[in-house]
Amino acid sequence: MMEMSMELRCDQAGAPESEQDRYALLRQVISQYEAKESNLIQILHMGQAIFGCLPEDVQRFIGQEMDLPLPRVAGVVSFYSYFSTQPKGRHTIQVCLGTACYVRGGKKVMEALRDHLGIDVGETTADRRFSLEVKRCIGACGLAPAVAIDDVVYKRVDPNRLADILGRHA
Amino acid sequence: MVHLTINDTPVTAHPGETILEAASRNGILIPTLCHMEGRHKVGACRICVVEVQGMKNLMASCVTPATDGMVVRTSTPRVRKARKILYELMLSDHPADCLHCDRNGRCEFQRLGETLQIRESRFEGRRSRDFVDDSSPSIVRDTAKCILCRRCVTVCSEIQGVGALSPQNRGFATEIGPGGSLRLGTAVCTNCGQCTVVCPVNALHEADSTEAVWKALSDPRKVVVVQTAPAVRVALGEEFDLPTGTLVTGKMVTALRQLGFDQVFDTNFTADLTILEEGYELLGRIVSLLRSKGLVDDRQLETLGLPTHMAAHLPDPVLPMITSCSPGWIKYVEHFHGTRLGHLSTCKSPHMMLGALAKSWFAGKAGIDPKSLFVVSVMPCTAKKYEITRPEMEQEGLRDVDAVLTTRELARMIREAGIDFARLPDSAFDSPMGLSTGAADVFGVTGGVMEAALRTVYEVITGRTLPFASLHVAPIVGLEQVKTASIVLENVLPQWSFLEGLEVRIAVTSGLDGASRLMDGIADGTSPYHFIEVMGCPGGCISGGGQPRSPDPDFRQKRLEAMYREDEGKPLRKSHDNPDIQALYAEWLGEPGGHRSHHYLHTTYTTRVRR
CATH class of the missing domain: 3.40.950.10 (Fe-only Hydrogenase (Larger Subunit); Chain L, domain 3)
Incomplete structure (x- = not known):
């Protein structure tokens, strides 16, 4: 069991299908970490790997299993931008707002995406197709303004031609 | 013993003592805001900064241990300037509505502004929070007022072991609260109100009942009954600048009559009753x-x-x-x-017993329609405000108690009514629920x-x-x-x-x-x-x-x-x-x-x- 949960990756690969099995696995993870408060961040990482995100019910479960107040668990979850309480979409759009992309119109790309998708940064479309995130430099400054969707990087993105790019990610 | 110099005066400190503690024992006052005697040392607000010779940065005296040979200056131009900037930065994210704030004149942040001689407010900027959580019957959380000192977090988590309040989010978006979709009314909060005692501002305070009580007092159809808990009479005087520990039982009763309460009863009466009920319950359990x-x-x-x-x-x-x-x-x-x-x-707790008896036994005895009775409890407690809302606390469709005032709220009403409390004559509780x-x-x-x-x-x-x-x-x-x-x-x-x-x-x-x-x-x-x-x-x-x-x-x-x-x-x-x-x-x-x-x-x- 130990190996299985250690092998879990953050993309939910290997996570069980049923809710019940997911909670059972999370319980095992917590007991491996001896329910120690100092291991809370590790446990939250695993929780997010198992459930895809950390909704309040999962946070409460972790709090109860670790005998920690939910407000403290929620405090840690909300502190780190890595943790999300909303399920992620099938595709993650990362708009680069590093210096080069910013000065070359990254902000306009971001605005156009917000309008087009009807969501804000950190949110996911109602059909769970896209999640929208900001990146501070993805190391593609020569291609500015750059947008990454999953592991595909688009260069010199034109805010007026976003539909075309998004259409490639069903 | 540790020997150091503060403001050119040689002083001694106990090992482990902070600069702040050593200074204050030696008659040197350093302003603080987030500090809470003996309990809370987080250095969150930095108001207590001092200059320490040989250190590049100003040091927060509440978290810096006094060490041998240390040379400290607590009021240099650099220190005073830093404190003013810190204060003004906090002020830039705090509503300046002092004149109509509950804590007006009793606010630690306001008092600190006077101590630091703040004369301007140079920073204008975005406000981080403006949400008011009034979901709890006991405690209101006004996030706009919060200065993020975290005293409430310490008292709730470490002293009470509850943990209903924790810092949420980060940076400018930080707020102290139960987190997620939780509100105080839905969180695991006991309503004990210790957070409202330590809050330096009006970010956490009791839910107001004075309006409801004033309304009942001015309603000619209501017979308004009041009762006071034993702990109120040993503390109420402090609100009127009487020395701590002054007993004001008689003055309190007079003040309640002057406020217009029709019957002034004593929760002590039902405390005696509780002893009989609870004493026999204990005997019953032992025999059982x-x-x-x-x-x-x-x-x-x-x-x-x-x-x-x-x-x-x-x-x-x-x-x-x-x-x-x-x-x-x-x-x-x-x-x-x-x-x-x-x-x-x-x-039941004694004041609930008194409320239940007022609307049954007393009403019958005095020939009053229990529906016209309005029972007010003056309590040292915020949880009592919640207690009266518990569904089981009613008989024949009538709530046992209709409103709970804290000791602080009663003091506010007495001030508002223009009653010169310290000079009031004594008087005695009313019968039949006044003797204890x-x-x-x-x-x-x-x-x-x-x-x-x-x-x-x-x-x-x-x-x-x-x-x-x-x-x-x-x-x-x-x-x-x-x-x-x-x-x-x-x-x-x-x-x-x-x-x-x-x-x-x-x-x-x-x-x-x-x-x-x-x-x-x-x-x-x-x-x-x-x-x-x-x-x-x-x-x-x-x-x-x-x-x-x-x-x-x-x-x-x-x-x-x-x-x-x-x-x-x-x-x-x-x-x-x-x-x-x-x-x-x-x-x-x-x-x-x-x-x-x-x-x-x-x-x-x-x-x-x-x-």
Whole structure:
């Protein structure tokens, strides 16, 4: 069991299908970490790997299993931008707002995406197709303004031609 | 000893002491904001910064230990400038509505501005929060006012062991709260209100009931009844600049009459009643336990003189029995020890008993329609505001109590009415619920309910007065977190012979953290106690969440002493000697634990979500 949960990756690969099995696995993870408060961040990482995100019910479960107040668990979850309480979409759009992309119109790309998708940064479309995130430099400054969707990087993105790019990610 | 120099004066510090502590012991004042004596050292606000020779940066004196040879300056131009900038930055994210804020004139942030001689506000910027959480019947959380000092987090997590408040988010978006979709009204919050006592601003305060009470007082169709808890009279004077520990019972009663209350009753009366109900409940549980072990037979049971109803329906033999006067404690048990509710006495808290009696016995006696009665409780407590909303606290469709004012709220009403409190003459409570014994007075301090119960129960079993000097059970008097004692029953009355030689073990605690440890003992079967008293706030009701915020570090001890003074000054010291309680039983209730008692004076509990 130990190996299985250690092998879990953050993309939910290997996570069980049923809710019940997911909670059972999370319980095992917590007991491996001896329910120690100092291991809370590790446990939250695993929780997010198992459930895809950390909704309040999962946070409460972790709090109860670790005998920690939910407000403290929620405090840690909300502190780190890595943790999300909303399920992620099938595709993650990362708009680069590093210096080069910013000065070359990254902000306009971001605005156009917000309008087009009807969501804000950190949110996911109602059909769970896209999640929208900001990146501070993805190391593609020569291609500015750059947008990454999953592991595909688009260069010199034109805010007026976003539909075309998004259409490639069903 | 550590030797250092502060402002060119050689001073000594104890090893481990901070610069702030060493300075203040030597008469040098350093301004602070987030600091909380002895409890809270996070260095969050940086207002206490000082210059330390050889250090590049200014140091927060509240978290920097004093070391040998240190040269400290607490009021250089650089220090004063830094403090002003820090203050103005906090001010830039704080509503400047001081003139119509609850804390106007009583705000630590406002006072600090005066100390620092702030004369301008140079920074204008975006405000981080403006959400008001009024979901709780007890406590309002106004996020716009919060200066992020985190005192409430310390008191809630470390002192009370509850953890309803935690920092959420980060940076500019940081807020102190229960997090996620939780509000105080839905979080695991006991409503104890200790956060409202330590909050330096108006970010956490009691939910206002003064409006509702003013409205009732001006309604000619209402008969407005008020009652005051024992802890109010030992602290209310502080709101009118009387020395800490001044007893103001008589002035308080006069003030309540001048405010227009029609009947001024004393919660102490029903504290005496609680002792009778709870004392017999304890006896009933002990007898029930011994009977289940075959140590008491039917014949013996008949001779005990237990109330008839109780003898016929012995309570469940669950020991230790735990007191139930503190609604913060009750909610804590319901959340954290929901499988052990059977240990709680079924007695309602004294003010709920008085409310229930006012709308039944008193209304009948006085010929008043109970629907026109409006019952107000003045309490040292914020949890009582929640307690009156519990669904079980009503009879015949009428709420037992209609409004709860904290001690602080009553003081506000007295000021608003233009009553010169310090110069008021004394007057006495109204009959029939105004007379009380000294046993009722000590209800407001940790150890008091236990002592009051022992004064009665010991006498029932032995026929003799409790054998302690001045009736004080010395080992359970004082402000320690957990106190224990045992009393051996000797030369008992013949009918109680099966208790001869029994060592009655008791424990007393105040503050929820200590209570939690006693509950753990019950859970793992190691608890040796028969009877446990728990008060939710450290020190008991004298330092409840609704009491005046005191700058005096010894305020608990001084209020405690005032309470024992009130007890010792009474001609009657034992609840069962209260002639008006005897009359109430003779006239209406019947006997402790009887049918009417169960209907009006006892209650039930609910298991709640943990965490």
